[in-house]
Amino acid sequence: DAGVTQSPTHLIKTRGQQVTLRCSPISGHKSVSWYQQVLGQGPQFIFQYYEKEERGRGNFPDRFSARQFPNYSSELNVNALLLGDSALYLCASSLWGQNTEAFFGQGTRLTVV
Amino acid sequence: GIQVEQSPPDLILQEGANSTLRCNFSDSVNNLQWFHQNPWGQLINLFYIPSGTKQNGRLSATTVATERYSLLYISSSQTTDSGVYFCAVGDYNAGNNRKLIWGLGTSLAVNP
Numbered sequence: 001d002a003g004v005t006q007s008p009t010h011l012i013k014t015r016g017q018q019v020t021l022r023c024s025p026i027s028g029h030k031s032v033s034w035y036q037q038v039l040g041q042g043p044q045f046i047f048q049y050y051e052k053e054e055r056g057r058g059n060f061p062d063r064f065s066a067r068q069f070p071n072y073s074s075e076l077n078v079n080a081l082l083l084g085d086s087a088l089y090l091c092a093s094s095l096w097g098q099n100t101e102a103f104f105g106q107g108t109r110l111t112v113v
Numbered sequence: 114g115i116q117v118e119q120s121p122p123d124l125i126l127q128e129g130a131n132s133t134l135r136c137n138f139s140d141s142v143n144n145l146q147w148f149h150q151n152p153w154g155q156l157i158n159l160f161y162i163p164s165g166t167k168q169n170g171r172l173s174a175t176t177v178a179t180e181r182y183s184l185l186y187i188s189s190s191q192t193t194d195s196g197v198y199f200c201a202v203g204d205y206n207a208g209n210n211r212k213l214i215w216g217l218g219t220s221l222a223v224n225p
Contacts, residue, residue, distance in 0.1 A: 033212070042218055102201075109154065
């Protein structure tokens with residue numbers, strides 16, 4: 001079975017540009033979450049989606065948005081990129097509920113220049 | 114919100130040595146996971162362990178939820194164990210929100 005897949009794996013963008021990152025969850029998983037990890041830190045929660053609805057949002061500006069599609073895949077969009085948006089973006093897939101295990105993709109490494 | 118503290122922040126071992134990594138959390142949790150992040154950034158699931166003890170080969174973990182800590186044991190370490198080990202907890206008070214709160218990690222280097 002395929003794990004969580006993210007694309008692209010690496011990306012270089014210029015300040016002010018927009019970027020879209022993609023994630024496909026494990027088959028059967030209906031919940032997708034996004035995390036940002038900057039160097040030397042643990043991941044920080046950005047969004048959680050379940051059944052195409054936003055179920056949680058972290059402390060990130062409105063430049064960050066996401067959506068989930070009927071096949072449960074998800075996109076994370078970041079507008080007006082800043083240098084500080086350079087990070088590893090991680091997608092997590094899980095079943096729905098409190099006591100379930102999250103599985104992560106390999107991440108997208110975004111560099112803003 | 115819940116705070117997660119991991120110790121030690123850095124650890125250097127000789128191949129074959131044993132080690133214990135600790136994760137303390139500040140409030141009740143409904144989920145606790147240990148991950149190994151490899152140099153390419155991939156997070157590898159080690160244990161899903163909100164309570165109790167589990168073992169998987171040379172690795173084992175124990176969570177004492179009432180005392181708000183978890184331990185990860187690595188025995189007979191190998192160079193491939195190098196990387197960053199993260200503890201992440203789910204917030205009990207957040208309902209069905211699957212938000213994970215992470216520590217800063219323990220950076221492990223195993224020398225041959």
